[in-house]
Structure formats: C-alpha cells, structure tokens
Amino acid sequence: MITIRPVDPQADAAQIAEIYSYYVSDTAVSFETVPPTVDEMEARLTEITARFPCFAAVVPEGNIVGYCYAHPWKERAAYGQTLETTVYLRRNYSGQGVGTLLMQRLIEECKICGYRSLIACITASNVSSREFHTRLGFKQVSDFKDVGFKFGRWLDVTDYQLML
Numbered sequence: 734m735i736t737i738r739p740v741d742p743q744a745d746a747a748q749i750a751e752i753y754s755y756y757v758s759d760t761a762v763s764f765e766t767v768p769p770t771v772d773e774m775e776a777r778l779t780e781i782t783a784r785f786p787c788f789a790a791v792v793p794e795g796n797i798v799g800y801c802y803a804h805p806w807k808e809r810a811a812y813g814q815t816l817e818t819t820v821y822l823r824r825n826y827s828g829q830g831v832g833t834l835l836m837q838r839l840i841e842e843c844k845i846c847g848y849r850s851l852i853a854c855i856t857a858s859n860v861s862s863r864e865f866h867t868r869l870g871f872k873q874v875s876d877f878k879d880v881g882f883k884f885g886r887w888l889d890v891t892d893y894q895l896m897l
Contacts, residue, residue: 737790737838738791747774753769761886786802786803786838790835799823799826799831799835801818814848816843833868836869837869852874873893876889
C-alpha cells in the first residue's frame with residue numbers, strides 16, 4: 734500500500750535526489766543537465782515546502798517511490814494564484830497509479846489553499862506525461878518549438894493547464 738505524505742526535506746532529500754537524478758542524466762524529461770547533490774536537493778525542498786504543497790509516495794518499507802510539488806509558475810505578483818506542478822517517480826513505479834495518487838493529493842491541496850490554476854510544463858516528446866496530465870483534467874494550452882537543447886538535439890515544450 735502506498736502512503737502519500739508531506740515531504741520532510743532533511744529526511745527525504747537523498748531518496749528524492751536519487752529519483753530525480755535518473756531524469757536529469759538519462760532523459761529529456763528534465764532540462765537540467767547536472768543532477769543536484771543531496772544538499773542542493775535538500776535546499777530546494779526546504780524552500781518549496783516552506784511555501785507550497787510537496788508530497789512523497791512511500792511504500793510500507795519506508796522507501797520513497799515518487800514525489801510531487803507545486804511551485805511558482807512565474808515570479809511576478811499577478812501570477813500568484815497560478816502554480817507549476819512537478820511529479821517524478823522511480824522508474825519501476827510508472828504506470829501503477831502512484832503518480833495519480835500524488836497528483837490528486839497535490840491538486841486537492843492547491844484547491845484548499847485557494848490557488849486558481851496549475852500548469853504542467855512537459856517536454857513535447859514525453860507522450861506518457863502528456864496523456865497522464867490529460868487524464869487528470871489538464872488541457873494543452875501551448876506548444877513551444879526548440880526551447881531546450883539537451884543530448885545534442887532541440888526539444889519542444891508544451892504546457893498543460895488545470896483550472897481549479
């Protein structure tokens with residue numbers, strides 16, 4: 734059974750950094766090119782959890798198998814009611830409903846907090862993420878061409894929006 738709980742930056746940073754490292758090093762899902770260290774991840778998580786919802790999916794043995802959080806979509810004050818979402822899973826947990834559990838909890842928490850809109854910024858070639866967000870009720874609202882460069886190729890990005 735999977736438990737969804739708030740992230741504890743200090744206790745969870747190592748496992749979350751491990752999960753994220755794969756997406757940075759081996760995929761075009763993340764546009765980062767160097768995986769953050771555990772200390773860097775802890776600092777990021779500390780900043781995020783101080784202001785925004787951030788959850789971990791945990792199996793009974795205590796291992797984190799996925800995480801998600803919301804963070805500012807843009808920095809200008811007028812964008813304050815719109816957040817961007819992030820969700821990552823351990824590779825062997827994809828397609829098992831863990832991402833849905835995480836995102837449903839995140840969406841509900843964002844509603845409770847009074848946010849108006851959530852944006853998912855997705856590498857256009859990441860069909861599984863696009864389909865996943867569509868199943869959650871997100872609608873495609875943008876299609877940007879050649880905005881990222883990783884692994885020797887240009888990457889497109891598409892934004893999906895969920896009105897809360």
